[in-house]
Structure formats: structure tokens, C-alpha cells
Amino acid sequence: MDLSVINPVLLIAALMSAATPILLAATGELVAERAGVLNLGVEGMMIVGAICGFAVAVESGSPALGFVAAAAGGALLSLLFAFLTQVTLANQVASGLALTLFGLGLSALLGQGYVGVKPPSMPDVNFGALADIPILGRILFSHDPVLYFGLALVAAVWALLKFTRAGLILRAVGENHDAAHALGLKVVRIRVLAILFGGACAGLGGAYISLIRVPQWTEGMTAGVGWIALALVVFASWKPWRVLLGAYLFGGITQLQLNLQGAGVAIPVEYLAMSPYLVTILVLVILSADKSRAPASLGRIFHASS
């Protein structure tokens, strides 16, 4: 065992990248859940985003265009969920599970011609001299634009929910849709928009995996990240900064255990592999012991009767 092969600077830089797919998907789901919609289709929207982004990036040669297509693909799939739950008033849990299964199948179909293809790579943002700062430069200023976008998204969602009227309306709809309706708020319209936002974010998260993390396409390559994102939203008590914390914690432990495996630590691989899940859940359970609770209308069907 040789722990000296683990470079803490590289570890931190890598964990930020490892955490980004979860962060993007969880932030989108957080917005949907704050509006009172429980969309269990995150995994399905991610994988559809992954293949849409991959295919468009390969065909066009532009990873940026790929990410736009990924967001559009995720949003388009979530529109199906929005139609089922907001128009036909179908059960949200069942619709979300169906969306995941449908997304996995659809992505496998779309991706048939792309197995083994190498996508164009996305250049890192050039910060010039900033990147040369020892340690900090490597950690903070050596990443691709989507990673920074993810961080900005968390800050934007936090500010929107806390300081703006739009955010207040979104929270109100998730808290008590009947009262919101009585005040004349457009419950269904707001929820559809929140669902679309969640779908677009999940799509981006999926494409981050297929275009940047493991630049290739394999069937089912999101491998449960969507479910982690869903769990993260709950354990983060529906708070954006805690989602960031949870995602980084998860990404960090994932990277660390990979490095430990590489260093030949004498712990069975299975224990190391399960450690990110255990530690993340443990920390967030402790954090969520305060008074915060789920949006009161979460998962409930809204029908504007009389």
C-alpha cells in the first residue's frame, strides 16, 4: 500500500468533475420538487440527454451544440411526464418510473450507431495566468465550461428561490397548490415549466457523462446517477447549497475510493465501492435533522375543481 501516489490536488480537481452530473440533475429535480412535482424519471432523462448530446456532438463536431441538444432532449422527454401528470392527472410515481424505463430503452435505440465512436472533446476554459497559481490554479481554474455552469446554476437557483417573486410563487405552488390556485396563480403552467427545467438539467447531466467524464457511448452508462441525484434532493432538505455539498461529498468519496483501490489499500473493493453511498447519506441525514421538511404538496395531484 502506498498512499503517497494519491495527489490531493488532482483528487480535488477530479471530484469536482465527478460531482457535476449529479449536481446538474439534482438541481433540476430540486426545482421541480419545490414546485410540488416528484419526477422519478431523472435517470431516464439523463440517459436520453447523454445520447442526444453525444449524437449531436459527433454529427456536428461541436460539444457545445451537443450540450444544447442534451438539454433539449431531456426537456422533451420531461414534457411527456408533464403531459401525463399535469394534463391527464396520472400518478407521479408511476409516470416517473415509466419515464425512466422508457428513457433507457429509447436511448439504447438511438445510440445503436454510436457505440465505439469517439466524440469531439470540449476544451477547458482558458483563465490565462490564473491557471498557473500553485495548487489553487489546478483546482479551480482548469475545468470545462459546463462544470462552471453547474456551479453558477446552483447559485442562480438559490437566489431565485430566496430573493425573487418568481421563486416565491414556485415555492407557494409546491407548498399548497389549492391555496395558490385560490390566489389566482397558474399552478399547472408553473409546474410544467419546473418539470421542463428539471428535464433540461438532467439532460445536461447525462451529456456531461457521455461527452466529458467517459467520452464514449455505452448503453445504460448513467448507471444509477439519476437515482443518486433524486436521493440527494431529499437528503439535502430541498436546499441548493446542500445539494452542492452532497454532490461534492459523493464525488469526492467516489474519487478517493478509486484512488485507494489504485494504491492497493487492504480493504475489500466492495466496501470501498459502497462507501460513497454510505458516507453521503449519513452526512446528509445528520444535516437534515433540522426542522426543514418536504414541500407539502409534493407528489400530490392538482385538479382545479370548482
Add this chain to the structure above:
Amino acid sequence: MTALLSLSGLTKAYPGVIANDDVSLDIAAGEVHALLGENGAGKSTLVKMIYGLVMPDTGSMAMNGAPYAPAEPRAARAAGVGMVFQHFSLFDALSVAENIALGMEHAPKMRELSRRIREVSDTYGLPLSPDRIVGDLSAGERQRVEIIRCLLQDPKLLIMDEPTSVLTPQEVEILFQTLRKLSAEGTAILYISHKLEEIRSLCDSATILRLGRVVGTCVPRETTARDMAEMMVGKVLATPTRATSQLGDVVLSLNGLSLPSPHAFGMPLRDIHVTLRAGEVLGIGGVAGNGQDELLAALSGEMTAGPGMIALKGEDIGRLGPTARRVRGLLSAPEERLGHAAAPDMSLTENAMLTGAAREGLERRGMLDWAAARSFAKRIIAEFDVRTPGPGNAARSLSGGNLQKFVIGREVLQRPDVLVVNQPTWGVDASAAAAIRQALLDLATGGAAVIAISQDLDELMEISDRFAALNEGRLSDPRPAQGLSVEEIGLMMGGAHGMEVAHV
């Protein structure tokens, strides 16, 4: 003088029922106008049309002589109509200021809004801190949030839907002072209630609805409560009576009953002591949310208590579940009809089976006797005058009053030794309420003990032998109900919550 708001010939039909049929009325500026009627008389539909939540099929409305047809609540608010809802349309997890901002078209910045909330609450004697989370407020304080939300928009007409059903007498008095002050400033108030004494003391005129039609108007100060009630129901009312009965032995005693609440915004029970004798009706009053639901759950067995806390006929039953308690003669009927007292989508027969299985012998070694359950359900329907085509109908299909009669009747017919009811006549029309109260009194006359938890003080005074109040999870010492004054009851209920009468 033209009316502020004038309705003429409003009609609104829903599939199978005409909610409003040719309703006309006028409200003048500064007038306090009462809208009276039983449940299902069409009061709610009428005010929803005024507030723009529902569009009338035919008929027209005019505001200050100009046509008025709000397409949505926003338009109604812009025209100067404010509404305080019966079931508060508030968001528990948000602060007072955030709740108020949501109801305003052009909400100012939060700091400015907080300042104006303080200003209005001082002017009208409605103390309220803008930063508190609504989930932590008492019912009276929540109502103040709604009223202030309306007042911040300078309404010309304020609609109040059953505003006093959740308030202590002191809080009612404060509310009335606020309303009188508003009315003196020229704000018209449309006041919906079925509490006739309140209407007599507050309102200038009244319109009475029955089955969607206007059946009369009156000046409440010059009309007796009984006459108004009989106009509402369209028949002569019988007052519940009871034969004097001898009190028997102690059947139920609570000794230091303390339990945490299972809900986040619930109220723990704190050291409750009380004994109950056979043939006695104990009325328990108190503002909603002071431990009523928890007390019922502790007695019914939904929450089990520690050893020695609850004794039924000398036996410690604290650790027994609901079915074991039912077998021993302690029965209960919770407040929420749909989903707690009855399973909404199951038939009346199935619902009769659910609580009657043990005592009525509807179950033998795990096998259900549906024939017996059906005849038990039929017996409830017949004896309690439940209006339904038959026991095969789903509980959900019954009107509130009919389902309540079924739920209470189901327990009464199981010959309980102790019956605990929570809000036995909530949302039930006057004649059904009288029938339910009579059934409870007859039960006591027959030697059972009854605990009636209710927010309707008139009801408790009518049926109780002794009265006690729940306040913050504590039960006051029971006192004989006869001769108890409203002030004494108010003090037992803890006075006005978190406030004093502001002197303006």
C-alpha cells in the same frame, strides 16, 4: 343611494345540482351584510362568483353601477374585493410577509412590506409579526394574516367566510371591533356564518339562502336567532332534550396523560387528569390545534400511552390498540370524516365492517360475515336517517352531514360504555346536528359516558354536564356546564392567543 355591489339573477348550475338559482342582493358601502344558509345552500358558490373563482351561467353583477364580471381573483382584487377564506389559503412553510406578498399584485420590497404590515396591524388592532413562519401561528393569528393581506389592498368589499369558527370568544370580540372599524370607514363586509348570535350582534342586514335560492331577507337585530334558523332550514327545529339521569361509577380515568404529538406542527398532550362517570357528557372545548386530535388519538388507541395513564373500568388500557379498546367498550369517532372516520372509496357496508367487526360479531375466526355487516349498515342508515340509496354506496358519495350521521350512528349503535367524538357536527346542517346531539344525549341517558370534543361552544353548552378546555395540550379542570359564562369559558380556553386587545 346606489349599492356598492349589486347582484341580479345570478344562476350557476353544476352537473346534477343548481348551486345558485336566480340570486339577487345589494350591498351598500359600509354595510355589514350577512349571508345565511345551511351547508349546500349555495353561499360558497355565490361568493366564489363575486371573487372571480367561478363564472355565473346567467345573471349579472354591478359595482358602483358599472358592470362587474371578474374573470379571475386578480380582477376581483383589482376591483376592490378582498376575501378571507374559511379554510385559510395560507402556506405553512412561508413567513407572514411572504404569504401576504403572494396575494398582492404589485408586492413592494420585503422590507417595505414588513413595515406596512406592522402599520396596518397597529391601526386595526391585529398584532402580527411579519417574520414568523405561518405554520407556527395559532388559528386566530393565521386569520389575521388573511385579513391584513386583504386590508393592504384597500378593499371596498371584504368577504369573510365563516371567520369565527376557529376563534376564542376574546378573539372573536377583537375581530368584531376590527370589522366595525372598517365598516365605519366605509368598507362593505359580506359576512358568511351560521352562528346566528354573532350575526345579530354584528350585521346590518341579512340574506338567507336555501337550496340555492334567496328565501328571505331580514334585519338581524330585530329578528330572533330561532326565526333565522327556521328560515334557513325551512322547518321548525327541535331542541335536543335529555331525561335527567343518575351518574354511575367511574368508567374512564386519565391520570397524568402526557404524549408527544406525532405531527410536526402538532401539540403534545401535557399531564391530563380527568375522570368520567357512567351517564355523563364531558364537553371539551378549545381552539383547534390545542391537542384535540392528539387527545382523540390517545383515547381511541391510535397512539398508545404509558402504563397507568388511561384506565377503563379500573383496567389499565394505555398500551392497548384500537381494536382491543373497542372490545372493552371504548369507542371513538374522529373529526375528519373522509379518510379518518371512514374510508372514502369503500362502501357503507365495508365501513360498517371496519369498526363494527369486533363488537357486532361480524367476524368469525378471520372470516367476514358480509350479510351481518350489511344488515348492521342498514340499521345505521334507518335509525340515523342517513340519506343514501343503500349500503352499497361509497362513503365518498354521501354529503358531509349524511356521512357524519352514519359515522356517529355506527359507533352509537355498538352500545359503547365510553364514546369519544371529535367535532361531531362540524359542517353539518342544523337539523342533522340536532339529531346527532340528541343521539349523544340518549346514549348518556342509557348509561354510557360521552366525551364530546368540539369547537362549537353553543353545542357543548347544550349537551355537556361538565365542561373543560384544552389549551396548549393541557386540560383545564372540568366545571359544571350549567351557568358557565362566556368570559369564564374564554379564560379556560386561554384567552386571546398571543395578544391583547389593542386600544386604537
